[in-house]
Amino acid sequence: MTDARTPGEFDPPRPAVEAIVDLALAEDAPWGDLSSEASIPASATATARLSSRVDGVLAGGLALATAFRRADAGIEVQLLLPDGAPLTPGAEVAVVRGPARGILTGERVALNLAQRLSGVATLTRAYVDAVAGTPARIVDTRKTTPGLRVLEKAAVRAGGAHNHRHSLSDAVMLKDNHLAVLAAEGLGIAEAIRTVRSRIPHTTTLEVEVDRVDQIEAVLDGGADIVLLDNFALADLVAAVALIDGRALVEASGGVSLDTVRAIAETGVDIISVGALTHSAPALDLGLDISVR
Incomplete structure (x- = not known):
């Protein structure tokens, strides 16, 4: 599926995700990506593969796809796993294809969001598993990263809480x-x-x-x-x-x-x-490897 897919079960509203991503891209490349524009030909294309390096739970697929798409409208993102999917080392999460400059420009914002949100989902799943068999419901709080609440609360849902x-x-x-x-x-x-x-x-x-x-x-x-x-x-x-x-x-x-x-x-x-679901979740280790075609 691509970033134009049918909305996933845990996706936050797309306009909210786009607004967050646009702010992040403006912060990271306020006057463009000087490194990529100075070194990479405008015609160059690439394929990048996002994989997990550890065990965990995936979240933030829509944010990931949106970051690349907003960096360059010519980029195609194929999400191979849905939010909430369990991850193991080496599990392939997404394939990104298109203009190499755009992929490089969007890479850090896409990874920051996917790693952060997958970390929230992973910690959440640990809490949910810990109370399995009891009637207790695990819920989050408003102790979220300013500006990222809609994404982090979606990640909590992806983690099963x-x-x-x-x-x-x-x-x-x-x-x-x-x-x-x-x-x-x-x-x-x-x-x-x-x-x-x-x-x-x-x-x-x-x-x-x-x-x-x-x-x-x-x-x-x-x-x-x-x-x-x-x-x-x-x-x-x-x-x-x-x-x-x-x-x-x-x-x-x-x-x-x-x-x-x-x-x-x-x-x-x-x-x-549990405030820790969002205020203390470590980022999950996800890696993006690019090969020029």
């Missing part, structure tokens, strides 16, 4: 600092939640963060849809799940790592939000 809210506009989430301001205004937790509920559409989800078990009843009394348990010890998570008893969805956050996520899932929480 789910997205939390995309932005501050998507849902109401009252965190500790919101509650601190409301308390300074003389509002208790339950009253504050009811006030917020009266101001938002009935279709809007309302989530409230707590950091102690003794806050939970007030949150439930206020009518929260989701209770976020922040940095709870395992024993407190168990107690909180029992106390909530299905009256709201239960999300755990804070202190989540690959070493702890299984035990957190086994407490019975519904959702585990």
Whole structure:
């Protein structure tokens, strides 16, 4: 398939990808690619093959193809694997054909995006695998690279997890600092939640963060849809799940790592939000080798 393919299961909106890629290309080659233009004949063509050098999970196929296509409209990108596909060392991911100058100009942006997004998908898959067999759902957070959120959240989906809210506009989430301001205004937790509920559409989800078990009843009394348990010890998570008893969805956050996520899932929480999926994922080692034809 080429970059004009039918949209993949995990593809973010194409206009958003094009906008991100255009900014990246403008950053990388603001006045053109001096190296390629000075050394490579305009008529030269090439074929490049993108392969994985390690085990992992692929993501960012659309971004990869878009980077080359926006560098030169004459470039054809054949994606050999879909986002979400497992990778092994030597696995061929894509073939890029066309003007050699354009391939060289687009190479770094294409690789930066594909490596970054595949790294997110790979780390995400590790978390998803770690909680397999439990009812817990792994979700991301807004701790994303500025400007890349739509791509990184798509990579999380490619890794097998789910997205939390995309932005501050998507849902109401009252965190500790919101509650601190409301308390300074003389509002208790339950009253504050009811006030917020009266101001938002009935279709809007309302989530409230707590950091102690003794806050939970007030949150439930206020009518929260989701209770976020922040940095709870395992024993407190168990107690909180029992106390909530299905009256709201239960999300755990804070202190989540690959070493702890299984035990957190086994407490019975519904959702585990993991900022590390996007803020701590290492880039996956992908390589592009070019041969002139």
